[in-house]
Amino acid sequence: MRKSINRITVICSGTEDSELLAFTESYLHLLQEQHCSVSVFDLNRMDVRSCLGCYVCNIKTPGVCIIKDDQASILRAFVNSDRIVVIAPVVQGFMSGRTKSFIDRLYPMELPFIKIRSGIFTHDPRYEQNPDFGFILHKEADTDAEDLEIMRDVNRFIGNFYGGFAFQRTTGESAKEAAYETARV
Secondary structure (H helix, E strand, C coil): CCCCCCEEEEEECCCCCHHHHHHHHHHHHHHHHCCCEEEEEEHHHCCCCCCCCCCHHHHCCCCCCCCCCCHHHHHHHHHCCCEEEEEEEEECCEECHHHHHHHHCCHHHEEEEEEEECCEEEEEECCCCCCEEEEEEECCCCCCHHHHHHHHHHHHHHHHHCCCEEEEEECCCCHHHHHHHHHCC
16 A cells, blocks of 8 residues: 555646636645645647557557557656546536547556456556546536436546546535545555
8 A cells, every 4th residue: 555645647638617727726736735746737738649449559569559649648657656636527427538538548557468356357557556546527517416426436447447546526626625635545
């Protein structure tokens, strides 16, 4: 078990929304006040393309995706992080397309062999350091409790696929509490 959460990678999507942008800026400031090392990637300003499903990253070039875009810099931060925090809008009851592309492109971080763990088909991590995941969701006007529960199940699955599921919050909650929970083991 980790002794501390010091290196945090924040993946933002949907920051063109002024409310989400304000929350994100406040949250990042609060993380820095806690003396965390924070790397930030704004998917809206990056070229992150969709996964091709070709499996080259596991067969021909282990750990390296053949798509040459900005996801490579995110993957470098991934292996050097204690925690990944995804701040993203809920769009029509699910994660945004940009967020889904980022998540799908994490496949190079896994070994190609499938195992069953706790009744779930999964892969072992490629690297010893495997960060856990936290999610901060920005709700749409019609996002309801069922949408958030579905997202919690999906996010728990994503987190458990990698280093673990740490938390899920919404931007309607306190940025201070989210930052505190992010830095907490």
